[in-house]
């Protein structure tokens with residue numbers, strides 16, 4: 124039977140979000156209803172509210188979430204009621220060209236929740252943010268968006284793997300292919316950049332250089348495994364990274380801001396055979412200008428990383444196991460836990476750079 128729950132809804136461009144009663148229908152074939160236990164506040168949620176993604180208002184926000192499967196529809200076999208799961212916004216199809224060629228992180232036909240939840244009483248369809256919509260006590264998703272992990276994990280920490288933290292760890296491990304003994308530099312140490320630092324440490328990097336303009340972020344970076352920190356307001360990060368790598372530059376430089384000037388720093392701070400990974404998300408207007416001769420004069424690779432090139436079914440359970448063994452400090456990313464009513468306030472704190480992540484707990 125359809126249920127009514129509270130959820131955080133963005134009703135119009137730039138308007139503060141509202142708590143609304145929403146109707147969550149029973150799961151249809153291939154779907155699941157998940158009882159949400161925690162959901163992180165991400166820049167993308169704010170971006171939806173600002174109309175920066177599309178105009179399909181009203182949005183049911185929230186997408187970095189963990190919870191317990193309440194019910195499943197016909198044909199669902201991978202998850203069952205009672206399973207503790209992390210939600211993902213890119214359930215791969217397994218059948219398209221990308222999937223068949225062994226690169227499912229480029230899947231063309233990802234399965235995500237569609238517009239089935241509605242505003243109670245009005246029947247207005249809600250667009251679930253990133254096909255999830257988890258700032259709600261319950262949400263309806265495609266069953267493939269649920270990945271079962273060890274229920275011993277804290278929901279607040281686990282949920283963060285559903286987006287930003289996975290993006291950062293994956294940028295280092297999956298996209299950057301950081302290996303044992305590598306030197307790694309991370310430019311921008313918010314939730315995503317700091318996760319890249321944690322990922323580089325997991326992968327056995329020998330030297331990890333954290334770059335940010337905010338000393339608070341650099342302090343967190345040290346806790347997560349950075350061996351050196353550079354405040355790029357005080358010194359030139361390219362020179363600093365070269366100095367720390369015997370003049371060569373880093374084997375892997377991860378850009379986690381999403382701006383042309385920081386990308387340019389990453390480009391010049393890498394070893395001649397090094398890799399640049401862009402995981403920060405630029406706006407459509409941003410342009411990059413580089414002397415082509417400098418592109419020609421350097422080998423290595425320029426890559427972008429989308430959701431950390433993750434495969435949820437492979438990466439989520441593995442990272443949760445590492446977390447439970449004390450080898451990956453996911454709790455360090457949870458700056459504060461908040462009630463559902465405080466999402467709007469959390470947007471403000473995020474804007475001020477005060478938090479790595481605010482996490483709504485239910």
Ligand code: APR
Nearest residue numbers: 311312313314315316335336337340379380381402403404
């Ligand atoms: N040089 C170095 N660091 C910078 C600079 C700069 N010029 N400008 C901003 N920063 C730092 C900020 O101080 C902050 O610590 O970059 C970090 C950005 O972090 P957050 O705002 O917390 O964002 P985060 O969630 O980490 O996401 C980073 O990745 O997924 C994308 O859309 C996301 O583009 C965003 C990026």
Ligand code: ZN
Nearest residue numbers: 216219222230
């Ligand atoms: Zn596919």
Ligand code: ZN
Nearest residue numbers: 165167286287
């Ligand atoms: Zn996100």
